Amino acid sequence: METVLSGIRPTGNLHLGNYFGAVKSFVQMQYEYNCYFFIADWHSLTTHPHPENIRNSVKTILAEYLACGIDPEKATIYVQSDVREVAELYLYLNMNAYLGELERVTSFKDKVRSQPDNVNAGLLTYPCLMAADIIIHRAAKVPVGKDQEQNMEMARKFARRFNQIYGVDYFPEPASYSFSDKAVKIPGLDGSGKMGKSEGNAIYLIDDEKTIKKKVMRAVTDSGPTEPNAEKPEPIANLFTMMEIVSDKSTYDHFNELYNTCQIRYGDMKKQLAEDINLFCAPIRERILELLKDEEHLQKVSLLGAEKARENASKTLRDVREIIGFKSDY
Numbered sequence: 001m002e003t004v005l006s007g008i009r010p011t012g013n014l015h016l017g018n019y020f021g022a023v024k025s026f027v028q029m030q031y032e033y034n035c036y037f038f039i040a041d042w043h044s045l046t047t048h049p050h051p052e053n054i055r056n057s058v059k060t061i062l063a064e065y066l067a068c069g070i071d072p073e074k075a076t077i078y079v080q081s082d083v084r085e086v087a088e089l090y091l092y093l094n095m096n097a098y099l100g101e102l103e104r105v106t107s108f109k110d111k112v113r114s115q116p117d118n119v120n121a122g123l124l125t126y127p128c129l130m131a132a133d134i135i136i137h138r139a140a141k142v143p144v145g146k147d148q149e150q151n152m153e154m155a156r157k158f159a160r161r162f163n164q165i166y167g168v169d170y171f172p173e174p175a176s177y178s179f180s181d182k183a184v185k186i187p188g189l190d191g192s193g194k195m196g197k198s199e200g201n202a203i204y205l206i207d208d209e210k211t212i213k214k215k216v217m218r219a220v221t222d223s224g225p226t227e228p229n230a231e232k233p234e235p236i237a238n239l240f241t242m243m244e245i246v247s248d249k250s251t252y253d254h255f256n257e258l259y260n261t262c263q264i265r266y267g268d269m270k271k272q273l274a275e276d277i278n279l280f281c282a283p284i285r286e287r288i289l290e291l292l293k294d295e296e297h298l299q300k301v302s303l304l305g306a307e308k309a310r311e312n313a314s315k316t317l318r319d320v321r322e323i324i325g326f327k328s329d330y
């Protein structure tokens with residue numbers, strides 16, 4: 001059975017981008033594949049979070065994952081820092097990664113610009129750790145959103161390079177995966193770009209009805225089309241993309257028709273969209289709040305996940321050490 005893996009940094013709550021970019025595909029795959037889902041707490045250290053914040057975020061994200069329908073009896077859910085084998089594989093991959101290629105990664109270049117006082121080595125070698133996360137389980141498919149494409153390209157490169165350097169065919173090249181036929185990018189409703197926690201434009205699964213409505217009603221629009229079947233400018237296209245994802249097809253078609261015939265009233269469309277987002281989030285929100293009350297259950301889930309993930313990771317590492325030429329009695 002093929003292995004599927006996905007992960008998230010615990011730097012805030014789960015938002016609609018995370019859900020439709022990665023979690024939804026994962027939930028659908030958990031019954032057909034050997035699935036691993038992990039919370040990337042080592043990755044979050046690049047911003048030097050307070051220990052208390054890490055503890056809380058990890059717990060919250062775990063509850064949110066479960067509330068989305070990830071079944072801990074089927075999939076292995078674990079916290080990255082519980083599986084130290086990943087750190088050893090990261091070390092090996094760092095030896096095969098070159099400064100030039102790491103410096104060219106767009107998200108690294110963005111960080112150099114946005115946080116010049118904290119350009120740490122962890123940021124530079126982020127793609128090596130992400131590759132280690134994936135190949136430690138020899139995953140073949142990785143549900144991720146469009147924003148992870150370059151990191152995925154690097155993961156494939158590092159898997160390939162390891163095989164080439166040691167003359168083995170050990171690591172599969174992991175493919176990005178999405179429930180739709182193309183990579184998903186959930187837009188923000190603030191005019192342009194993607195939805196994201198650092199972009200400050202996210203609608204969170206835990207947001208209540210009032211908050212959702214407030215966020216959607218603030219979405220950027222224009223004065224409306226002036227000719228039939230006009231191309232939609234980005235802020236409007238974003239609103240439609242969101243509606244296509246959370247609303248019924250008939251609702252989407254209705255507003256699309258109004259747009260194409262220049263009769264659209266964005267206020268009505270936003271009201272409908274807010275309602276549909278709330279309909280989608282409400283049951284998940286309820287489950288999150290329930291799960292957060294049950295600390296014992298969350299702890300049990302992460303212990304079980306850590307055990308299963310470590311078992312598989314240590315098998316890989318035993319092989320890797322032997323391939324590299326180290327003692328393999330690990």
Ligand code: TYM
Pocket residue numbers: 005006007008009010017018019020021022040043129130133134142143144145146147148151184185186187194195196
């Ligand atoms: P992170 O924590 O930023 O996001 C988690 C997942 O959510 C997806 N995502 C989106 N998809 C579509 N539209 C959006 N607006 C949107 N915003 C976020 C991301 O693509 C991602 O799939 N580097 C990763 C975490 C990671 C990882 C891994 C993922 C570390 N190691 C190994 C997969 C495999 C990250 O920062 O995701």
